[in-house]
Each structure stands twice: as structure tokens, then as C-alpha cells.
Amino acid sequence: MTLKQLEYFKEICKHNNFTKAAGELYISQPTLTLAVHQLEEELGVLLFVRKNRRATLTREGEFFLDRITSILLDVQKLEDEMRYLAEKKNLVRMGIPLMISVKMYPILFKDFLSEFPEIQIEISESGALGIIKNIIDETIDIAVTSLDHDYSQFLVERKLFESRICFCVSRQHPFAGRASIRFDETLKEKVVMFSGGFYINKLIQSHYDRLNAKPNSLLSTAQLYTIKSLISNNIAGAFLLEDCILPSDNIAAIPLQENIVSEIGIISKKGARSYPGAEQVVRFFEARFPQNLLP
Structure with a gap:
């Protein structure tokens, strides 16, 4: 038959x-x-x-x-x-949160694609928690994002580097000259918060909870450009990853004395099918940040 x-x-x-x-x-x-x-x-x-x-x-x-x-x-x-x-063998569906994209896009679209022009990159932008959900649902293949170890049972995690969370203000703000700042000193400042789905909210909220305080929130938005605009115009401050602030921004990124950091790494779903293009991206970033690889 x-x-x-x-x-x-x-x-x-x-x-x-x-x-x-x-x-x-x-x-x-x-x-x-x-x-x-x-x-x-x-x-x-x-x-x-x-x-x-x-x-x-x-x-x-x-x-x-x-x-x-x-x-x-x-x-x-x-x-x-x-x-x-x-x-799909050379198509990589990749998630990158907005703040991390500032550092990673030049590496990905300039350095990686100049070395591997045959690979197609399809980017999904959202908050880290949304990207983790997309990884688990297999709507994207890999992501460079903040590592939230609450989801480690579902993910393969490869740490690349750490990025400090800073309190960011305009360069005209009285705090701008500070070398560091305590978290409680920010409580009276108006802040712009990311809307739901961003891992940084989870980290920052835990520090508000420890102080039994609430953010003096002016606005919640998913747009990094909007947040930076409000900061640079001295309207509000915000908690951002140090790596998303560019020299051209009119923004002072002040490290927190509590040393709040976000681990940044590559994630994929445990047991998911692996494709050559995605594997090549992983190898490239592991070679780019070799000193911080997890065992």
C-alpha cells in the first residue's frame, strides 16, 4: 500500500x-x-x-x-x-525589551548581521515578563532579557551581564551631581513608571514595599521614549537600567546605594525545538560576553 x-x-x-x-x-x-x-x-x-x-x-x-x-x-x-x-532554519524570532534594546540592537543588527547576513531576525518588543510568556508559549524562539528566576523551571537561562538600576533625572535636577542615592531619598520625587509586564517594576516595587511606601507616580507608559522625554525635560524621574541611557540623552543616571541590579541573559524554552539560526545567535552573544556565563 x-x-x-x-x-x-x-x-x-x-x-x-x-x-x-x-x-x-x-x-x-x-x-x-x-x-x-x-x-x-x-x-x-x-x-x-x-x-x-x-x-x-x-x-x-x-x-x-x-x-x-x-x-x-x-x-x-x-x-x-x-x-x-x-x-525557518535561518529565521530567528527574538524578543528584546525596550531598555535592553538600546545596548543590544547595535550589537545584533551591526555586528551579528555583518557576520551572518543569511540569518533573518524578527524582533518582538515588550516588557521582560511579556517576553518570558512569549518564550513559554513558543511564539518567539529566544530572547535577550532580564532573568526572572521565578520562571527558571520553564527556561534555559544564559547570563550575559548585569545592569544597574539607576534613578534617572534631568541634568538640571538637584540630584544630577550625586555619585549615588538612597532609595528612600527618591520617595518624594515624581516618577514615571513602566506599565505592566516590565520586570523592573517587580524589582522596584519590592523596595517600595520594604519601606511601606508607594511611588509618587506621574504616569505609567510602555514607551521608553516618553519616559526619557519627561526626564530630560525635568518633569519627573524614573528607575531605568543604566545601559539604556545614552551620552546624547539629557539624563543623569544615579546609581542606587542599595545596588539594585538586573541580570541580563539569553533565554529559551526548555525542551523546545532548536533552530540553526537561533543557535548561532546564542553562540555569538555567549562569545561576546564570555566572562559572565552561568555554569
């Missing part, structure tokens, strides 16, 4: 006619008739009753059609999946 015989059989059932089925399959009717005859001989049953040019299924034929329908659907699904894998 061959797959082609099953496809021939299914086409005859579709038209209840050998001649029409042969035309749709672009083969001669004698070739189709012979294939079905050989199939019937192999199975030891009659699949069709042929009368007045009409092919009617026997009881055995109906049973056979019911069974092979799911088989042919599975074969089609497998073919589609294999074609997808072939197309």
Missing part, C-alpha cells in the same frame, strides 16, 4: 467516477484502474462497486475511507510543517 494509492482512492471517492478522478490526477484512466485493482488485491476486499460509470463505495470501502482520511490529513500537516522548518 502506497501513499499514492491512498490519494488515488480518495480522489475517486470525491468524484464517484474513475474518469473524472483520473483527469484531476493528470493520469490515464487505465493507470488509475490498475492502481485501485492492486490495492484491492493487497487488502483482500472490494472497495468500489462500478455501475453505469459510477463508482460506489462498498461497506469495506467506506471503512477504508474513514481510516485513510485522517492519515492523509496527518501527511499533509507533516509536509506543511517540514516546509515551514525548511523556511
Whole structure:
């Protein structure tokens, strides 16, 4: 029994006619008739009753059609999946949070792609917690993001570096000249917060909770540009990763004396299928930040 015989059989059932089925399959009717005859001989049953040019299924034929329908659907699904894998081998679906993108995009789009131009990068931007969910749901393959060890059971984590969380203010702000600042000194300052899904919120909120305090929040937004604009115009401060502040920003990033840091690393889902392009990205970043790799 061959797959082609099953496809021939299914086409005859579709038209209840050998001649029409042969035309749709672009083969001669004698070739189709012979294939079905050989199939019937192999199975030891009659699949069709042929009368007045009409092919009617026997009881055995109906049973056979019911069974092979799911088989042919599975074969089609497998073919589609294999074609997808072939197309995807050099496509990397990658998540990078906004703050980390400031540091990682030049490395990824300049250094990595100049070395591996055949690899396609498809970026998903959101907060770290949203990106972790996408990794677990397998809507993205890998991510460079803050490591939230509450999800370690689901993830393969490779630490790359640490980034300090700073209290960021305008360079015209009285705090701007400070070498460091205590967290409690920021309580009276208006702050802009990231909206839900950002891991930095989780870290910062834990420090507010320890002081039994709440942020003096002016605004919550998912836009890093908006936050930086409000800071640089001396309207509010914000807690940001040190690595997302550029020299061109009118922003002073003041380290916290509590030394709050975020571990940045590459994550993927445990047990998920691995693709060559994604593996190449992982190797590239591991080589770029070799001193901080986890054992």
C-alpha cells in the first residue's frame, strides 16, 4: 500500500467516477484502474462497486475511507510543517525589551548581521515578563532579557551581564551631581513608571514595599521614549537600567546605594525545538560576553 494509492482512492471517492478522478490526477484512466485493482488485491476486499460509470463505495470501502482520511490529513500537516522548518532554519524570532534594546540592537543588527547576513531576525518588543510568556508559549524562539528566576523551571537561562538600576533625572535636577542615592531619598520625587509586564517594576516595587511606601507616580507608559522625554525635560524621574541611557540623552543616571541590579541573559524554552539560526545567535552573544556565563 502506497501513499499514492491512498490519494488515488480518495480522489475517486470525491468524484464517484474513475474518469473524472483520473483527469484531476493528470493520469490515464487505465493507470488509475490498475492502481485501485492492486490495492484491492493487497487488502483482500472490494472497495468500489462500478455501475453505469459510477463508482460506489462498498461497506469495506467506506471503512477504508474513514481510516485513510485522517492519515492523509496527518501527511499533509507533516509536509506543511517540514516546509515551514525548511523556511525557518535561518529565521530567528527574538524578543528584546525596550531598555535592553538600546545596548543590544547595535550589537545584533551591526555586528551579528555583518557576520551572518543569511540569518533573518524578527524582533518582538515588550516588557521582560511579556517576553518570558512569549518564550513559554513558543511564539518567539529566544530572547535577550532580564532573568526572572521565578520562571527558571520553564527556561534555559544564559547570563550575559548585569545592569544597574539607576534613578534617572534631568541634568538640571538637584540630584544630577550625586555619585549615588538612597532609595528612600527618591520617595518624594515624581516618577514615571513602566506599565505592566516590565520586570523592573517587580524589582522596584519590592523596595517600595520594604519601606511601606508607594511611588509618587506621574504616569505609567510602555514607551521608553516618553519616559526619557519627561526626564530630560525635568518633569519627573524614573528607575531605568543604566545601559539604556545614552551620552546624547539629557539624563543623569544615579546609581542606587542599595545596588539594585538586573541580570541580563539569553533565554529559551526548555525542551523546545532548536533552530540553526537561533543557535548561532546564542553562540555569538555567549562569545561576546564570555566572562559572565552561568555554569
